Amino acid sequence: MVELARRHPAIVPGVTAQARHSRRIVGIAGKPGAGKTTYALGLVAASEVPAxxxxxxxxHLADVRLRALGLLDRKGxxxxxxxxxxxxxxxxxxEERDHxxxxxxxxxxxxxxxxxxLVVPPEVELVVTEGNYLLLDRPEWRAVRDQLDEVVQLETDDDVRRARLVARHVEFGKSPAEAQAWVERVDEANxxxxxxAAHRAHRVVQTS
Structure with a gap:
């Protein structure tokens, strides 16, 4: 993914010297398992300005709060x-660049x-954020999008994406059957x- 970011720097106006005098915030959106974290970290690593x-x-709301709200079985x-x-x-x-x-x-x-x-030091000129819901048309998510200079939507093969999700859930404690059920019931609904909401992105990038 780092190499993809290097080959396509134009997907983030401001990664280059154009942004040296203003802090930009770029959002990476996509379905669960689309590779958002890897892609976002690749952009940070490839940036020509402090990022x-x-x-x-x-x-994420903590489990204790999700349990109180009756939402623990829909986490995510x-x-x-x-x-x-x-x-x-x-x-x-x-806005806060002096500390x-x-x-x-x-x-x-x-x-x-x-x-x-995590910390954003004063010298940072580019901030890359990522998440599933940056483009949702709901008041709270519109408030998020209002802070973003650009949103890039990642697209990847759904079979690959779902396999990644199952593997991730297994890695962090679920049985293979539990992981598959969670992907089908929760992740795919998300x-x-x-x-x-993907049509609201500034651009779409295909990932593997």
């Missing part, structure tokens, strides 16, 4: 994220958000929402 990575995953759906908090953090990232801005990360081993795990 940072701030994913949506840090705004749009309503299981603090989208308003995500939008507010992106606004801070854009570090800390952002939550997500620990896959725990499957929980971790406060202040993929339908993402696909319906």
């Amino acid at each position: 940072a990575y701030v994913p949506m995953d840090g705004f 759906a749009p309503e299981t994220f603090d989208a308003w908090g995500y939008a507010a953090l992106l606004r801070r990232v854009r 570090p801005v800390y952002a939550p990360g997500f620990e896959r081993d725990l499957e929980q958000p971790i406060a202040a795990a 993929a339908v929402l993402v696909e319906a």
